[in-house]
Amino acid sequence: MTGADPLRPAATGFGAKVGSFLFAHLPPVFGLLRWIWPVPHFGATWMLTRYDDVREGFLNDPAFMVPYKGKLDVIMGGVPFFLGMADTPEYRRDVGAMRAIVRPADIKDRLIPEMNKRAEAVVAGANGEIEVVDTLVRQLTFDVLNEYFGVFAPPGVDLRVWATRLFEFQFADQSNDPSLRKEVDQYAPGLLTLIDNLIAERRQSGADIDDVLGRALKAQAASPDPEAAGYSDKQIRSALIGFVAGGLPQPPMIAPQAMEQLLRRPDALAGAQDAARRDDDVALAGYVFEALRFDPLGPAMPRVLVEDVTVAQGTSRAVTIPKGATVYLSFMSAMRDPRRVADPDTFNPKRPSSDYIHFGMGLHQCFGIHINMALVPLMLKPLLRREGLRRKPGPDGHLAKRGPFADRLVVQYRP
Amino acid sequence: MRQTVLSVVLEVQPASASRLREIIRGIRKAEETVKTDADWYYDRLRHGVPLLQFMSMTVCEDAQFDPVLVIECNFDGAPGPFWAQLENLYSKELRDMLRCCQRPRGKLQALFDHVTAPESRAAIAPFLEAATIWPAVFHIGNRGLPRERSERETALFDYCQKRLDDEPALRSRTATEVHAALRTGALAQFPWLNKPEQPQVSTAENIADWANLIGFLVLAVAVLTVPGLLLRSTFPSWLPALLGILGTVWAGFHLNWMKDPALPGLMGLPNPPVIIFGIGGVALFGAVVSVGADRFLHWSCVSTVGAMICSAGALLAVILAWIDVLETADPSQTAPPLNEQKIRDQIASEDRITQNHMISIVHLKPGVLRAILIRAGLWGLGYFLRLQARDGYLASMRTIHFAHWAFVSNGSRLMFHSNFDGTWESYLDDFIEKAHAGLTLAWSSGVGFPPARFLAFEGATHGLAFKNWARHSMTASQFWFSAYRDLTVNQIERQVLVADGLRTPTLPEVKAADWARRL
Numbered sequence: 001m002t003g004a005d006p007l008r009p010a011a012t013g014f015g016a017k018v019g020s021f022l023f024a025h026l027p028p029v030f031g032l033l034r035w036i037w038p039v040p041h042f043g044a045t046w047m048l049t050r051y052d053d054v055r056e057g058f059l060n061d062p063a064f065m066v067p068y069k070g071k072l073d074v075i076m077g078g079v080p081f082f083l084g085m086a087d088t089p090e091y092r093r094d095v096g097a098m099r100a101i102v103r104p105a106d107i108k109d110r111l112i113p114e115m116n117k118r119a120e121a122v123v124a125g126a127n128g129e130i131e132v133v134d135t136l137v138r139q140l141t142f143d144v145l146n147e148y149f150g151v152f153a154p155p156g157v158d159l160r161v162w163a164t165r166l167f168e169f170q171f172a173d174q175s176n177d178p179s180l181r182k183e184v185d186q187y188a189p190g191l192l193t194l195i196d197n198l199i200a201e202r203r204q205s206g207a208d209i210d211d212v213l214g215r216a217l218k219a220q221a222a223s224p225d226p227e228a229a230g231y232s233d234k235q236i237r238s239a240l241i242g243f244v245a246g247g248l249p250q251p252p253m254i255a256p257q258a259m260e261q262l263l264r265r266p267d268a269l270a271g272a273q274d275a276a277r278r279d280d281d282v283a284l285a286g287y288v289f290e291a292l293r294f295d296p297l298g299p300a301m302p303r304v305l306v307e308d309v310t311v312a313q314g315t316s317r318a319v320t321i322p323k324g325a326t327v328y329l330s331f332m333s334a335m336r337d338p339r340r341v342a343d344p345d346t347f348n349p350k351r352p353s354s355d356y357i358h359f360g361m362g363l364h365q366c367f368g369i370h371i372n373m374a375l376v377p378l379m380l381k382p383l384l385r386r387e388g389l390r391r392k393p394g395p396d397g398h399l400a401k402r403g404p405f406a407d408r409l410v411v412q413y414r415p
Numbered sequence: 416m417r418q419t420v421l422s423v424v425l426e427v428q429p430a431s432a433s434r435l436r437e438i439i440r441g442i443r444k445a446e447e448t449v450k451t452d453a454d455w456y457y458d459r460l461r462h463g464v465p466l467l468q469f470m471s472m473t474v475c476e477d478a479q480f481d482p483v484l485v486i487e488c489n490f491d492g493a494p495g496p497f498w499a500q501l502e503n504l505y506s507k508e509l510r511d512m513l514r515c516c517q518r519p520r521g522k523l524q525a526l527f528d529h530v531t532a533p534e535s536r537a538a539i540a541p542f543l544e545a546a547t548i549w550p551a552v553f554h555i556g557n558r559g560l561p562r563e564r565s566e567r568e569t570a571l572f573d574y575c576q577k578r579l580d581d582e583p584a585l586r587s588r589t590a591t592e593v594h595a596a597l598r599t600g601a602l603a604q605f606p607w608l609n610k611p612e613q614p615q616v617s618t619a620e621n622i623a624d625w626a627n628l629i630g631f632l633v634l635a636v637a638v639l640t641v642p643g644l645l646l647r648s649t650f651p652s653w654l655p656a657l658l659g660i661l662g663t664v665w666a667g668f669h670l671n672w673m674k675d676p677a678l679p680g681l682m683g684l685p686n687p688p689v690i691i692f693g694i695g696g697v698a699l700f701g702a703v704v705s706v707g708a709d710r711f712l713h714w715s716c717v718s719t720v721g722a723m724i725c726s727a728g729a730l731l732a733v734i735l736a737w738i739d740v741l742e743t744a745d746p747s748q749t750a751p752p753l754n755e756q757k758i759r760d761q762i763a764s765e766d767r768i769t770q771n772h773m774i775s776i777v778h779l780k781p782g783v784l785r786a787i788l789i790r791a792g793l794w795g796l797g798y799f800l801r802l803q804a805r806d807g808y809l810a811s812m813r814t815i816h817f818a819h820w821a822f823v824s825n826g827s828r829l830m831f832h833s834n835f836d837g838t839w840e841s842y843l844d845d846f847i848e849k850a851h852a853g854l855t856l857a858w859s860s861g862v863g864f865p866p867a868r869f870l871a872f873e874g875a876t877h878g879l880a881f882k883n884w885a886r887h888s889m890t891a892s893q894f895w896f897s898a899y900r901d902l903t904v905n906q907i908e909r910q911v912l913v914a915d916g917l918r919t920p921t922l923p924e925v926k927a928a929d930w931a932r933r934l
Contacts, residue, residue, distance in 0.1 A: 051499065052538040059536035314526030315541055340540065342466060342496035350563070352463050354503030355496075362536070 006138065006164040006252075008180065010402045020401075026299050030333035038317050044325045047300065049333040051340035053311050057303060057329040058361035061087060064303035064327060066364050071170050075188045075245060081238040083246060087363050097230025098239050098367070101215035106148070107374045112281075114144050115378045123382040128415035129392060130383070132259050133399075133406045137379050138252035144375070149243055150213030151198065159244065162187040164405070166245035172298070172404045191245065195237045213240065247368045249405075254297050254358075254372075255379050256406040260399035261291035262384075263391055263411070268347045269384075276384035281377065284384070286349035288377040289356060293335045294347075296358055298404055300328035331357040386413035416561045416613055418468070419497070420489050420553040422832065423546045424823045427482040431515035432474055435484060438511050439472045439893035446896075457896055463504040466490045466497045468562050469817055469834040472512075472894040473774050480824060484516055485774060486543075487832045489817035491561040494547065498540035509539050519546070550819035551790065551829075552797035552857065556807050556904035557816065559615030560911065565899060568910035571605050575913060575934055590927035593934075598917050608918050615911075616805055628798040635795070636727065643701070643726025647719045652709035656702030659725035663695040666729075666736035690869070694732045701725030735869060737784055745780065747880075748863035751887035760891040765839055768900035770816065773839065775831045775888040776823065777861035786826070789860040792870060793820060796856060807908045810850040814842060816897075816904055820857050829861055836903040843882055851875040863887075909933050 010016070022029070033040055033049045040047050048054050057064045069084035082098075085091040119140055123130060130136055142160055146152065153159045169184045202213060213236070220231035227235065262269045272287035305327060310320045321327060334357055336344040341355045359366035359373075366372065383389060391397030392410040399409040427435055446457045460467065469489040476482050490497045502509060514531050518524060526542045529535065557565070575597050579585055585593050602608055616624075646655035670691050705721030708714040765771050779789070800809070807813045818833035835842045846854050855874030859867035865881050867874035875881045899907075916922060916930035 052541055055538050056536060062534075312541075313529040313537065314523075314545075318525075338493075339495040340499035342492045350465065352465055352500050352503070354463070354500045 054334035150211035167249035553819035639727035640723035647722035659729035662729035666732035698728030
């Protein structure tokens with residue numbers, strides 16, 4: 001890997017500052033919208049802000065179609081990936097194929113011990129001060145999970161940069177920025193070639209490595225019709241690109257955001273530290289994902305309607321949204337909706353799972369939800385175990401963002 | 416801390432009643448099979464719906480009505496988050512259950528259609544919220560104590576008990592020393608002891624409780640006195656006075672002056688002559704004041720007040736006499752037919768844990784007066800209980816966690832739910848002995864209820880007849896959940912006192928001794 005900055009330079013100017021201010025103050029805006037205009041719209045762009053409506057949008061996937069296919073085709077070279085599919089037999093085949101090789105048992109038997117070991121080593125080696133976003137979380141995420149996937153970058157290639165750019169292009173480039181597209185046109189084919197080479201090298205070497213790539217190739221060899229089973233070379237490649245570009249940039253966004261929220265709440269931080277020191281990973285996860293409720297991955301996820309849909313039918317706010325409209329499902333707003341979430345402004349690390357929509361719901365719920373739920377708290381755990389954990393004095397000690405991405409947060413602790 | 420008591424009652428398609436029962440039993444079976452703790456069922460529900468304290472799901476049959484599905488819920492906080500938590504857990508089952516129900520008419524129809532349409536993925540919570548039936552009157556034993564707090568305090572109490580068991584030497588020390596020793600250890604393990612708890616009844620709730628009761632009494636007085644006020648402001652003073660006296664005389668003629676109880680073996684509790692002369696005296700006094708102040712003193716205001724007093728006395732006398740006429744002629748059902756299989760089912764579902772559950776639905780007697788009085792009576796009783804029963808005690812009983820009455824079937828039936836400690840027999844015995852007046856007031860308008868007098872007397876004091884009637888009206892729930900199967904109302908309140916004591920840095924010996932008795 002190189003030392004390149006995984007994030008693009010921050011936007012500048014008055015507009016960027018206004019946007020950044022609004023982004024930081026979305027919760028009260030959503031609070032007002034939920035109350036007076038729960039389904040706001042501007043032209044063909046709509047937004048659902050209440051818990052019930054957001055939930056319905058996620059679960060009603062036949063009508064609320066994911067809009068990802070166009071950009072996924074750019075990234076995947078036209079090979080379909082299940083993130084962009086409707087609930088079709090192909091979708092079920094491809095998801096089923098990956099679930100067979102990304103096994104739940106791996107989390108407990110392999111990923112958790114590995115993450116614990118590496119996270120502790122990173123924090124122990126930082127000598128009392130560490131930058132959380134890149135040095136800790138991004139490094140851990142890419143190291144541990146790429147090893148698990150079997151995706152290794154050759155010298156001169158920084159997968160952190162490639163994956164983060166592709167992620168931004170796919171999920172956070174609403175304005176279709178030409179400069180970003182220029183980079184994507186370079187990195188996407190590069191990643192395709194990189195994975196193709198990895199597949200070819202692995203097959204040629206005959207090495208029996210128990211990672212996701214190795215398991216996929218084994219399943220391919222065992223199948224009379226690999227494509228029908230979801231294990232053709234292209235299908236394996238698309239899945240691995242999806243995991244790397246769609247999954248790995250997420251922990252460096254959410255884990256630092258959770259840490260920032262904990263640092264803002266001394267009681268919650270003390271509780272999380274206590275849980276970390278007691279090795280109570282369930283309690284620790286409760287603190288981390290509750291912290292994240294106050295600053296989740298993003299404000300909303302888009303969907304495109306493939307038919308006219310009446311949202312909140314049977315209620316006084318029922319509204320029919322026309323086919324073709326882009327609808328943003330604001331899970332950030334939903335998780336703060338007092339109509340369905342008890343005391344939403346209170347930090348409560350013992351909330352039930354129904355209070356959280358961090359990873360979406362329904363057909364396109366994040367494929368890596370269980371990995372994220374297990375590993376993200378562990379990335380912060382060694383830090384939380386340290387005595388004297390505090391912000392670094394000055395601006396570095398407060399989480400800075402670049403657009404939707406966490407950029408920098410430096411904390412100190414007793415070495 | 417707000418606690419909510421509610422139920423959802425939906426008419427079931429008769430042909431789907433068996434299927435509905437199976438779905439509910441399926442939920443129960445799944446909960447009882449997924450045993451993730453060595454000694455605990457219902458873990459999924461307990462963790463998935465942390466707000467929930469008690470819940471039952473029952474399909475109730477009736478010869479005169481289609482079956483109804485009753486979902487009774489008692490939980491912490493507002494309904495919205497509770498329904499969301501429940502839906503998250505039982506989305507498929509709840510939707511299948513609703514599909515067994517009849518399509519409601521009116522405002523609920525569109526929501527019902529949306530939720531039950533084939534392949535529907537619409538949120539169910541809004542429908543359940545809209546279909547909620549609020550209690551006419553309810554009682555919460557451990558008021559203001561959320562489940563989360565009770566669980567914390569249970570752990571603390573267990574810790575204290577263990578310390579006392581493990582360290583016998585503690586028992587020979589003074590109460591102050593025991594308190595100090597337990598507090599030192601408990602603070603390390605239960606850091607929340609350093610923080611004050613929310614009061615069980617907040618100042619705002621207290622003000623609201625008083626305001627509600629006072630408002631109810633003012634309204635009741637207004638209803639009784641307004642006729643006098645209107646008559647006095649329109650007619651000469653003698654007319655309201657005359658009408659009041661005539662009304663009282665009419666009541667005296669129609670009242671059953673007999674003191675004998677309706678059923679043998681029990682002394683007549685109310686004394687009709689005393690009642691009629693007492694109330695008649697009030698009416699007469701008002702009439703005299705009204706006419707006297709007008710004719711001789713020319714005090715118009717006093718005259719109006721007199722007319723209002725006369726009106727109140729006369730109306731009360733007429734209402735009581737009217738009720739007495741109705742009650743005297745009421746048919747009763749002292750030996751209702753008891754379905755042996757149904758009773759076996761009920762008994763089989765009882766006494767599995769410390770608490771038990773009861774659901775009963777009864778038909779209401781007809782008539783405008785009764786319809787008004789039972790609603791007003793339950794309304795007032797509810798406000799009274801909010802003030803009177805705050806420490807777990809209802810009268811002198813401290814065994815009821817949550818209980819409520821609600822009108823169902825368009826007001827033609829009265830539903831009762833209770834989640835109580837101990838056996839059904841002892842629960843009803845307690846009621847018969849200690850709270851028969853309130854019980855009779857709530858239930859005396861039920862068809863077949865043992866003969867009552869003046870709404871609140873006799874009735875439930877006919878113990879055997881009452882028990883037979885209650886059993887007859889009950890249904891065994893297909894699903895019943897208690898969040899804390901080992902805790903009685905008394906124990907929960909006891910734990911509050913133990914925790915409160917441990918929050919205090921030092922206790923003088925007298926207070927410490929009182930505190931130590933709780934251990």
